[in-house]
Structure formats: C-alpha cells, structure tokens
Amino acid sequence: MAWQAPIVVFPPKAGEGRRVAVRGVPLGTANSDRELVEFLRRAGLNEADAALDDPHLVEWRGGPAHQW
Incomplete structure (x- = not known):
C-alpha cells in the first residue's frame, strides 16, 4: 500500500471551496x-x-x- 499524507485537501470547486479530510474522515469544506x-x-x-x-x-x- 502506498504512503499517503494524513491530511488531504481536495480540488477546489468554483464558489464552494475545497473539501478537507484527515485520515479519510471528512472534516468539511474550507x-x-x-x-x-x-x-x-x-x-x-x-x-x-x-x-x-x-x-x-x-x-x-x-x-x-x-x-481556494
């Protein structure tokens, strides 16, 4: 299994921000x-x-x- 950073900031969506997850758990949209x-x-x-x-x-x- 490949190593992955514990915090992932997903691609930006126009006017919506970027989804954020820590260790695969969604935290919200920043x-x-x-x-x-x-x-x-x-x-x-x-x-x-x-x-x-x-x-x-x-x-x-x-x-x-x-x-953002």
Whole structure:
C-alpha cells in the first residue's frame, strides 16, 4: 500500500471551496487557509497552521496549495 499524507485537501470547486479530510474522515469544506487551520485544530492538530506546506502532512490535490 502506498504512503499517503494524513491530511488531504481536495480540488477546489468554483464558489464552494475545497473539501478537507484527515485520515479519510471528512472534516468539511474550507474556503481559506484560516478555515482549514480551524478544521485541523478541531481535529486535534494544533500545529497545523505551521505545517500546511509540509507534503508529509498535507496533500493538496487538483491545484496549488493555498488556492481556494
């Protein structure tokens, strides 16, 4: 089985933001880095704001990181 980052930010949908999942569990749809960090904080990942660019933690699918 291939390794996968525990946090996945799915491709953006126009006007809808990006779905977010942690270890396969959907957290919701974020429309900004701030919302993404809040989802991750609620999931127990307190240092998430400093790690959004870490490819070992976050996989940004279907578009560049931080593009909403």
